[in-house]
Amino acid sequence: MVNYEELRRPLAELAHNVESGKYSAEELVQASLKRFADTAEYHTALELNMHALEEARAVDKRLAAGERLPLAGVPFAAKDNYLTASTHTTAASNILAPFEAPYEGPAIQRLKAAGAVLVAKLNLDAFAHGGSTENSDFGPTKNPHDPSRVPGGSSGGSAAAVALGQVAFALGSDTGGSIRQPASMCGVVGFKPTYGLVPRTGVVAMASSTDVLGPLTNHVGDVGYIMDVIAGPDASDATSIERDEDSYSVPVGDLKGRRIGLIKEYLGEGLDGESKTKLLELVEQLKARGAHIEEVSVPATELALAAYYILVPAEISSNLARYDGVKYGHSSKAATNLEETYLKSRSEGFGAEAKRRIMIGTYVLSSGYYDAYYKRAQRVRTKLVEDFAKAFSKYDLLLGPTAPNPAWRIGEKGDDPVAFYLEDVMTVAVSLVGIPAIVVPMAQVGGLPIGVQLMAPQRHETSLLAAARAVETVIGDWTKR
Amino acid sequence: MSKIGVTEVQRIAKLARIGLTDDEAARMAVEIESIVTFVEQLQAVDIKDVAPTDQVTGLVDVWREDEVHQSLSREALLANAPVQKDGYIVVKRVLNG
Numbered sequence: 001m002v003n004y005e006e007l008r009r010p011l012a013e014l015a016h017n018v019e020s021g022k023y024s025a026e027e028l029v030q031a032s033l034k035r036f037a038d039t040a041e042y043h044t045a046l047e048l049n050m051h052a053l054e055e056a057r058a059v060d061k062r063l064a065a066g067e068r069l070p071l072a073g074v075p076f077a078a079k080d081n082y083l084t085a086s087t088h089t090t091a092a093s094n095i096l097a098p099f100e101a102p103y104e105g106p107a108i109q110r111l112k113a114a115g116a117v118l119v120a121k122l123n124l125d126a127f128a129h130g131g132s133t134e135n136s137d138f139g140p141t142k143n144p145h146d147p148s149r150v151p152g153g154s155s156g157g158s159a160a161a162v163a164l165g166q167v168a169f170a171l172g173s174d175t176g177g178s179i180r181q182p183a184s185m186c187g188v189v190g191f192k193p194t195y196g197l198v199p200r201t202g203v204v205a206m207a208s209s210t211d212v213l214g215p216l217t218n219h220v221g222d223v224g225y226i227m228d229v230i231a232g233p234d235a236s237d238a239t240s241i242e243r244d245e246d247s248y249s250v251p252v253g254d255l256k257g258r259r260i261g262l263i264k265e266y267l268g269e270g271l272d273g274e275s276k277t278k279l280l281e282l283v284e285q286l287k288a289r290g291a292h293i294e295e296v297s298v299p300a301t302e303l304a305l306a307a308y309y310i311l312v313p314a315e316i317s318s319n320l321a322r323y324d325g326v327k328y329g330h331s332s333k334a335a336t337n338l339e340e341t342y343l344k345s346r347s348e349g350f351g352a353e354a355k356r357r358i359m360i361g362t363y364v365l366s367s368g369y370y371d372a373y374y375k376r377a378q379r380v381r382t383k384l385v386e387d388f389a390k391a392f393s394k395y396d397l398l399l400g401p402t403a404p405n406p407a408w409r410i411g412e413k414g415d416d417p418v419a420f421y422l423e424d425v426m427t428v429a430v431s432l433v434g435i436p437a438i439v440v441p442m443a444q445v446g447g448l449p450i451g452v453q454l455m456a457p458q459r460h461e462t463s464l465l466a467a468a469r470a471v472e473t474v475i476g477d478w479t480k481r
Numbered sequence: 482m483s484k485i486g487v488t489e490v491q492r493i494a495k496l497a498r499i500g501l502t503d504d505e506a507a508r509m510a511v512e513i514e515s516i517v518t519f520v521e522q523l524q525a526v527d528i529k530d531v532a533p534t535d536q537v538t539g540l541v542d543v544w545r546e547d548e549v550h551q552s553l554s555r556e557a558l559l560a561n562a563p564v565q566k567d568g569y570i571v572v573k574r575v576l577n578g
Contacts, residue, residue: 102557196538209535238543239536306520317497324498326572328561338575343500355499359490359509360516362497376523378533383526385534417512418519434537458538 002027004035007168011074011222012249014168015115018073019063025073025117029056032075032119035166042142044161045077045120051086052119059115069115070229077120078171079158081128081204082108082213084118091204092136093126095323095330095349105202106234107171107213114229119167122157126351127320128178128206130154131423132408135353140410144186145448149407152182158216159186169217169226175206176308177402177427179214180439180453184402187441187449187478190216191223194458195434198230199237207315208239210431220440220472224248224465231461244462252473253466256290261395265301266426272405275450278443278481279401282452285474296395300387303380304429309421310364310377311432316354317361323349356417381432388433388457397467398455401426402439406448426453436461438468443481485514 002023006014018025029052036045049055052075059073078084081091083101090096104112112118125135133141133156141156143149144163151160155172159182162170172179174192183190191214198213205211215226224247232243262283267276287293325331325345332344350358364373391398403426413419430437435458439451454471456464475481490506490513501509555568564571 099561102553102560194538196540209537235545239538239540241538241540303523303526306523309516310520310523321498325563326570328563331563335573337577338573340500341573342498346498347500350499355501356509356512356516358497358499359493359513363485363493363513363517366493366496372524373520375533376526376528377520378535379528379531380523380526381534382531383528385537416515418515421516421519432537 002031004031004165007032007035007075007165008218010219011071011168011225014074015070015072019069025056025059025063025115026053028073029053029075029117029119032167035164036120039164039166042144042147042160042164043139044122044141044157044164044166046080046090046092046123046138046157047087047121049086049118049120052117056117059117062115070225071111071114071116074116074168075119076111076116076169076171077122077158077161077167078108078118079124079155079173080121081124081173082171083202084108084121086118087121089121089204091127092124092138093349093351093354094137095346096204097330099329103202106199106236107230108202110230120161122161122170124157125154125353127204127354128154128173128175129316129353129357131177131181131420133157134410135351137351142410143407146407149409149448150185152185152403152407154178155216156182159183159188159190162186162188162216162218169215169222172214172216173203173206174212174214174431175210176312176431177424179216180427180437181403181423183216183439184451185407185449188216188218189220189223189441190214190439190451192430192437193227193231193461194241194436196239196241197243197461199234199240201234201236205319207312208319209315210312210434220438220465220468221249223438224250227461244459246462248461248465250462250466250469252469253463255286255467255470258291258397258467259395260286260291260293261296261391261398262293263301263398263400264295264297265299266400270404270425271401272445274445275401275405278445278450279452282442282475283399286471289474293399296391296398298387298391300380300384301429304384304432305421305425307377307380307384308424308428308432309360310373311381313357313361314365314374315361316357317365320354320358325349353417384429385433388429388435392457396456396463400453402451402453403427406445406450430455434458436464438464440468440472440475441478442475443478449478485510485517
């Protein structure tokens with residue numbers, strides 16, 4: 001019996017072990033399934049793939065037939081807003097509870113073609129609205145480092161599943177921090193690529209102008225290994241962009257002479273004191289390795305959260321208009337005419353946060369308010385793009401914390417929506433500007449993980465990943481820091 | 482100070498096609514008010530001569546060849562419809578008779 005700890009190996013090594021016959025894809029998937037069963041109390045999975053072992057045996061057959069597969073037999077799981085054929089796809093919302101996807105998008109297709117095996121669908125805040133999985137209609141996921149706390153979100157199930165060793169990597173989606181913040185709170189690596197680098201087709205839409213797909217992993221090196229498989233355009237997504245010709249599997253970079261800007265606005269009083277101390281300790285170590293690091297002001301970041309909470313709900317209200325109780329998903333039994341089908345299906349099917357965001361979005365787009373809110377926020381977005389461009393004219397990379405604080409207790413924040421939104425303050429700007437960012441586990445604060453966030457200009461994935469590998473090396477074992 | 486009362490909330494809910502009871506609308510009024518107050522800070526920003534951004538990677542008018550492709554089967558797409566009959570989706574009556 002293969003121990004689940006094998007799943008924490010670098011992916012290249014894991015796939016090599018399967019290809020060379022050290023163990024089979026089937027044995028690895030068994031180890032993954034057993035780990036899911038043994039740690040079920042963390043509630044990471046909304047559904048296990050009942051065909052996973054069968055699919056693993058098919059991979060073993062492909063290998064026996066001589067195929068070379070970069071992700072041979074690697075067990076992975078996807079956030080439940082990814083459409084997958086052999087399970088339900090709920091986006092953790094009651095309105096999609098009965099939904100079975102008729103197709104899979106490029107990210108899932110490409111991973112399967114490379115030999116990876118989908119083992120489970122993972123919990124999230126319903127429709128990816130939130131930063132804790134507390135908005136899941138099926139109950140929150142628990143933080144692997146303290147089950148009384150949230151795992152972050154919205155890709156909380158993905159981050160927790162990797163941290164628990166249930167899978168070798170997981171897929172998440174990031175609209176305003178939903179890969180990066182849970183990675184920080186669960187002590188794993190989380191990567192948000194440049195907008196469009198991974199086609200969005202086959203993932204439940206939230207805010208189409210900032211939605212991106214990306215991996216959560218144990219090692220920075222795994223990110224490039226996965227990006228080599230999933231990056232690149234697809235005709236089904238007109239916003240998808242060309243990938244780099246070079247591999248994203250880059251060697252550890254040299255920090256010597258790298259110009260890195262530490263975003264001043266993220267170090268203010270909103271940042272927990274101990275988190276700040278740990279970050280500044282790391283900065284000193286990076287300097288000792290020859291990196292030129294200094295504070296830089298990116299003024300519009302202070303406006304990013306307000307702009308985000310206009311633009312994103314606006315896009316949500318449009319994207320979620322499709323849930324009408326007619327074509328698929330929950331349909332109210334109480335409706336007597338078509339109008340009531342809409343009103344009641346949506347009222348019964350959407351949770352409180354989805355309703356709030358649809359309402360806000362409808363409000364800011366409605367006649368008389370459009371210019372004052374939506375149009376104005378789009379202009380503030382331009383200022384943000386300009387401020388980041390200015391910072392990147394002086395620095396190769398930007399650096400900062402990921403979240404104001406480590407994971408909070410489940411239920412602790414009460415029900416003031418703005419208290420939750422403030423948790424996104426250090427991640428939303430990156431999303432509005434469309435640049436890549438990676439979170440690497442950095443230290444622990446009171447026994448809870450925190451991650452450092454590194455950002456680069458659009459399409460500068462390779463230099464970002466090379467630097468992140470160097471930072472990971474400097475950090476060493478984050479649990480001892 | 483409240484600008485968004487229950488009547489306004491019900492107006493938005495109607496536009497958004499979400500049925501709300503008056504209790505829900507009252508709670509929602511407080512929450513929306515707090516969110517709108519938060520985003521109000523943008524009103525003070527000088528945006529004169531700043532163009533709006535809706536696409537960040539600079540792609541415009543992505544074209545493709547007008548070719549016939551295999552699309553999903555009718556059966557697969559209808560399989561999720563709550564009510565279907567003879568290959569069509571069934572909806573409730575549009576007008577009250």
